[in-house]
Amino acid sequence: MQPRNMSMRGVVDLAAVKAAGEAAQKAEQSRAERARQVAAGGAPPAPESLVVDVTEETFEAEVVQRSAEAPVVVDFWAEWCGPCKQLSPILERLAEEYAGRFVLAKIDVDANQMLAAQFGIQSIPSVMAxxxxxxVPLFQGAVNEAQARQYLxxxxxxxxxxxxxxxxxxAEAGEPGEAAAPAVPExxxxxxxxxALDRGDLGGAIQAYRNVLADRPGSEEAKLGLAQAELLQRVRDKDAxxxxxxxxxxxxxxxxQLDAADLDLVGGHVEDAFGRLVDTVGRxxxxxxxxARVHxxxxxxVIGAEDPRVAKARTALARVLF
Structure with a gap:
């Protein structure tokens, strides 16, 4: 059940490190093109709407393509859904307030059943990015504004x-003639x-990330890449x-349980993976x-210390340990 041309691996994206460089390059090219048009005396492109209704026909352009420049938050909703009517206005208001730092895409699950099925939507509201x-799965169910801000x-x-x-x-707010900042060389x-990770050479990728960390122990990008590569190496030959x-x-x-948690995480089921291992620690x-605790x-x-799901799982882990 994969959306077109998208990875369904959630935050454990097997190609995320490679995609990061490509996405940054695309975004920089787009910003540079806008700046070039302005510098040449042309009018800057009109700002795109920050809240859009998306259909199966417009999904590729409105969500996938726009996600190269801004995170696209996808709100799955329906007219009959009471919690959706509480959540949607909050997300719409925040989209305007955040002024382009993310785009809100609204998908009516009744009118776009194929999209809902591709994303595995079983209850609404469901919010992904x-x-x-x-x-990147975000949350299910209605949340208040403070919680929504935390996720965003x-x-x-x-x-x-x-x-x-x-x-x-x-990019949209720049002064006429203002050039885009030069891209930082990788x-x-x-x-x-x-x-190496992109080629599937997991052993080579692991060693390369370790070499980077030996020189720069604080490199968060290398830590993330190493954690992902090690996870992929563990699950590569497993019979799910x-x-x-x-x-x-x-x-x-x-x-x-460790193997099953790895598979859960690679499949994007982050909370299931964490819950499984917390239960294992407890028993x-x-x-x-x-x-189990160290794993x-x-x-x-792999997920990152700032993710709310990590904070929630740490609290659960502390309960079973102490």
């Missing part, structure tokens, strides 16, 4: 740090690691059906408990 063509702020941070996407606002050692069968038959089989002791902390690294 697309950044550089990559799917984290999404914007991820878009900027991992993909170099800063939104529409800065680190060649990181580029080599990204290329056999792993899930073993995990279901014996909840105390720690290795089966085990000694070395088994420590294995869970490693999955936190």
């Amino acid at each position: 697309v950044v550089a063509g990559q799917l 702020d984290q999404l914007i941070l991820v878009a900027e740090q991992r993909f170099g996407i800063t939104g529409l606002g800065a 680190d060649p050692t990181l580029a080599a690691a990204h290329d 059906q056999a792993v899930r069968k073993a995990a279901a038959e014996d909840p105390k089989d720690v290795q089966a 085990t002791a000694g070395e088994d408990r420590d294995r 869970l902390l490693g999955l936190f690294e």
Whole structure:
């Protein structure tokens, strides 16, 4: 159930590191073209609407293509849905307030059933995001404005740090003749690691990211790439059906639970992966408990400490540990 030309791997995007560079390049080219038009005496392009109704026919242009310049928040709703009527005005108001730092795409699930099925929507409201063509699940159900801001702020941070996407606002608000800032050259050692990951050379990618971290231990991009590459290496040769069968038959089989959590995360089921390992920590002791705890902390690294789902899982982990 994959949307057209999109990864359904959620925040654990197997090509996210490579896509980050490509997305940043596309966004920079678009900004440079707008600046060139203005400098040549032409009128800047009219700002695009920050809230759009999307259909199956317009999804590619309104969501996937626009996600190269700004995070696109996708709100799945329906006319009969009471919680949707509470949430949608909040998201619309925030889209205007954030002034181009994200775009809100509204999808009526009744009128666009194929899209809803492709995204695996089972309940509404459901809110996801697309950044550089990559799917990032956000939340389900109605949330209040403060909670929505928390999710949006984290999404914007991820878009900027991992993909170099800063939104529409800065480019549209520039003074006439103002040139776009020059693109920052990509680190060649990181580029080599990204290329190895993109080729599927997981061993080479892991070593390359470790080399980067040996020189620059604080490189968040290298830490993310290493965590992703190690995760992919663990699941590459796993029989998903056999792993899930073993995990279901014996909840105390720690290795089966670790393997199943990895598969959950690669499939974009972040909360399921975290919940599985928190439960495993709670039902085990000694070395088994420590294995599950350390593995869970490693999955936190893949997602990022600022993600609200990580904070929630840390709290749950603390409860079972103490």
